[in-house]
Amino acid sequence: MASSLATIESFVEGAPPGELSDVINDIKTLTVNEPELVSELGPAFEKYNEEQFVTVKLPGSSQQVVISSHNSLGDGRYFDVESSSSFAFDHATQKASEVQSHVLDGAQADLVKSTLKSLSTYVQEHYPSASYGVYPTENDTKIAVIIVANKYSPNNYWNGRWRSLYIFDPPSGVLDGSIKVDVHYYEDGNVRLLTNKPISGYVSSDTGAGICKEIAAGEKKYQEELNRGFTSLSEGAFKSLRRQLPVTRQKIEWDRVISYREFTYQDVAEHNTKKDLFLVIHDKVYDSTKFIDEHPGGEEVLLDVGGQDATEAFEDVGHSDEARETLEKYYVGNVKRQPGDPTPKATASAVAPPADTSGAGMGTALYAFVFIGGLAAYFGYQYLQQNQEASA
Ligand code: HEM
Incomplete structure (x- = not known):
């Protein structure tokens, strides 16, 4: 039983962007003889939602707010600085309720608010649609900055998520973070692309504008790297990579796999x-x-x-x-x-x-994940291209 739970928890953890409900449905099918397993997935859903920076609309508002460990108040409640509210979040249904007033105070409150203001302008200028949040973290000694943008395109067989997280340490001026791009492409097989780009910088002026300037520089550099990677990846190389396993160098016969x-x-x-x-x-x-x-x-x-x-x-x-x-x-x-x-x-x-x-199991197997780092450039490009177009 314990190992079945661990297995289905790993399915939840690996759910591609925008596909958690599909994964849950598939888990229900797979565990039809052990229905109680799904009810034990609470902690796995919480971990997934916080790590993926899932967003939720608060009742009566059209704005999406972010779920993360940095704005957790415990007991399933989270806070949002921009709307000065806290709310209960149901990790299984991904719905928010019980909104209350939550006014931020503490040592980092002013820096959090000024960063939020600058971040709002940056995000609006550079992302077609994204959610963001700034929170005090690590016992109110640092601030966490989060940006998350989802693009779900099931009609074109791909879904993608951009997540960036930065931690700013005011005394040292160090800004550390990472950008994660996660794309699931499943038109002719099932390919999952994950990139994790660490970002490290130094903010000379201890202000929200200074922090956002550094974030903008890091994200621009990464986007340029992805663009360069894309132009050096010809269509032919893309096609052959798509069907190649990186470890065994054996081609996957997708047509056969999907038709079992x-x-x-x-x-x-x-x-x-x-x-x-x-x-x-x-x-x-x-x-x-x-x-x-x-x-x-x-x-x-x-x-x-x-x-x-x-x-x-x-x-x-x-x-x-x-x-x-x-x-x-x-x-x-x-x-x-x-x-x-x-x-x-x-x-x-x-x-x-x-x-x-x-791979007979794969005909019904739900997720055959193949990680092909090089391809990320292609998908990342598509994803970022939209950002560029929107900001052009
Ligand atoms: C798709 C299914 C089959 C495959 C892949 C296959 C493959 C082979 C191969 C590679 C040989 C050469 C000898 C060896 O390596 O064993 C062979 C010989 C032979 N197979 Fe099949 N076979 C299949 C089905 C059948 C069936 C259903 C029969 C029914 C009786 C059959 C009857 C024979 C006979 C009579 C020989 C000749 C043996 C000889 O002259 O030494 N095979 N088969």
Whole structure:
């Protein structure tokens, strides 16, 4: 049970931008036999919402406010400096309620407010749509500056999020932070791109305008880096990277991965001609159409068992390991046995079916994340380009 919870918590943690509710629905499907697991996900939702700087509209307001550990008051309540309010936030439904007045005071209050003012101008000038917040942090000794912009484009099969977080230390003038760009692209497969760019600077004037000037310089530099990366990445390189695994350097056959499915015997039986030939061997379905002419044992024997369970015939011949490896190339899914369907006889050679390296699970698997750093430039460019256009 504990490990199931840890597994589904990791699904929540890795939910792509704007897709948390899809992930929750998928988790419900996967844990249909253990429905209580979903109710134990409270802490995982809280962590996700705070780390992703999820935004929420307060009742009666059109402005989005940010959820983060820096503006948490504990007990599920958060505060917003701009509207001088605090509110309860439900991490599972991502809804705000119980708004109350919350006036900021303390050592950093003035700097927080002046930074907020300058940040508001910067964000409006440079982002088409973004939310932001400035809060005292680390026991009111420093200030945290957050900018988050989401662009969800499910019709074009991608969703993206820009998150920047800066911590300013007034005594030293040091501004440390990072910009994280997270893009999920899923038109022809499932690619997740994450970049994390650390930013470090020094603010000479201890004012909100000085802090924002430094932030603007860091973000501009990063945008230029991404643009340069993009122009050196030709369309051809983009295409080949998209299908390459960085570690094994094996190409992913996305078309096959996404088409793995479950067949009934009736489905399989429809594929019994030379031009369209399915075989069932050890409950796996193989589309042997392209293999017919290459089969060393001839086409007749394959056509004889076309659209049927060929396990026995296959095993009786005593096919070599090489033949079993060849099988994997033609794997298209699994057969779902129903009462009355033929069952293959146990064969004397009962050799284990081919290793399931196909990723059969991935047909229904929800998230096959491939991290390809170089591509981030491409997506980052698209994302930032909009910022540029908006600010042009
Ligand atoms: C897609 C499924 C199949 C694949 C990938 C496959 C592959 C091969 C390969 C690679 C060989 C060469 C010998 C070896 O390496 O074992 C072979 C030979 C042969 N296969 Fe298949 N086979 C398949 C299905 C079948 C089925 C269903 C039968 C039904 C009887 C069959 C009958 C034979 C025969 C009779 C030979 C010739 C053996 C010989 O002359 O030495 N094969 N097959």
